[in-house]
Amino acid sequence: MTERIPGFSTLAVHAGAQPDPTTGARATPIYQTTSYVFESVDHAASLFGLQTFGNIYTRIGNPTNAVLEERVAALEGGTAGLAVASGHAAQVLVFHCLMQPGDEFVASKKLYGGSINQFNHAFKNFGWNVVWADPDDISSFERAISPKTKAIFTESIANPGGVITDMDAVAQVAKRAGVPYIVDNTLASPYLCRPFEHGADIIVHSLTKFLGGHGNSIGGMIVDGGTFNWSRERRYPMLCEPRPEYHGIVLHETFGNFAFAIACRVLALRDIGSALSPFNAFLILTGIETLPLRMRKHCDNTLTVAQWISNHPKVAWVSYPGLPGDRFHNLAKKYCPNGAGAVFTFGLKGGYDAGVKLVSNVKLFSHLANIGDTRSLIIHPASTTHRQLSDAQKTAAGAGPDVVRLSIGIEDHEDIIADLEEGLAD
């Protein structure tokens, strides 16, 4: 007998959620509580010893957050998820479970500027050393591998430059090196791209962007692909050695293919503390229900706007992989067949000053440092998000002085284009 497997849109509405078992509430309740009563002393002991499934304290787990975790894990095709306070928190927890002081990881240099900062500065203080590689030259990942390498990290669609990473090729490098491949899938969302189908072992998200989608909540997510054999590699003591925190249990042996998500929860989140508010989880869950509808509109609008802007006389270039002729167009067709996302950059012939003028002139676009909102957003990275980077770093990250980044919303595209037209006028 074959069982029917629900499709993506059905999972976006239903996965993780069911009517509340005590009240029958159909929408997922916001369990706004710090703690949960134990049924008995023995039940408490079982919970603290990880011997049974259940809730102890919202820093470690919350029933509203759990719905969000299963929802995103289902959409990505992973074994388990962990919701945390932000995308940056997700990255700290993931690397906490993989790295020890003096270890290295290889990361694509085409990343969100905030991640470049986090890896270059905050992580260095922990003794976690990033080695940068170039997604335009996959052999640079291979060359960056050393005996100290513990992971490889890339984005699927990179922010802000519209770079599509050749994930199948990077995954091969990771496999040969025996290290997990981590993909930040924030810009694509699982609707557009499914990194586990291309060799990723761990996915991280900023839920703040398209998954939440409405610009109202910061959140992050870790999804375990269940694909990495922690016991065989034996280089990850959080996963394959007895844990003194839990009376000597070995997480991979006990939890199998979702051990990494458990490690992130019971070792990293428990001790580091960057928990997500259940209220944020509720808002993000509501957003995810319409993810497929929104992403289709986002992508349709973005292609229309990118085509229009590429013909504008004041525009020097447009970097949007959805455009035929873009150097990442073929990779976009392979990895993001339903659309190349809603974030792209373009260059103004007038340089830095023209960028400042445009963000000052627009009226429908919001000038702010976020992406993935229902509203159209604009930013001039050189004067804002990437300001701390050197000029060379700015250009390397796709955020040179002439660059403007747009995140196209789900308004009527005629209004979006009219606002840009007016903003670019003399």
Place this chain on the structure above:
Amino acid sequence: MNHDSYSDSYIRGILNTVKTIAMVGASEKQNRPSYFAFKYLLERGYRMIPINPGHAGETMVGQPIYARLADIPEPVDMVDIFRGSQYALPIVQEALALKPPPSVIWMQLGVRNDEAAALAEANGMKVVMNRCPKIEYGRLSSEIAWMGVNTRTISARKATIGGVQRMSLNRVTAPGGATAASDRVQRGDGGH
């Protein structure tokens, strides 16, 4: 039978049918996966029988430990093998010698022995390999979703908590309210 993946209905059918489970290799050590699974399944209402020759005569979570399957004084529905894959074949042979033989052979997460599985299936047993019954129970009941695990199931039905929800009568009494006011009216000493 394909043992690389099992349908939910196959696993659900087994977990809904078996009542008595003998766990070969059950450990009294509280940090061992077998202890986790044993205690969890016991709490879910299965009759659990630990098999461990080194500790026969002792008890585990209150259940007497036997040295071997043949020592169990009652029929078992399922044998759960918590030993290395190389031990699975002799354990299946022992299970086949039971009168009556169990209907299910379950090999734990990480345990797989195709020869043992073929022997069991040739004798009409259902076989599961490389899975944990605790994880599968938690997954199909969706209880494991509290840990963020993808159950790969969805439902728009309200989960039942053992029939009609029963609330305890043993609550602490709090002051005031309609009962006290109506008592005062009855006594004629003011109704407010």
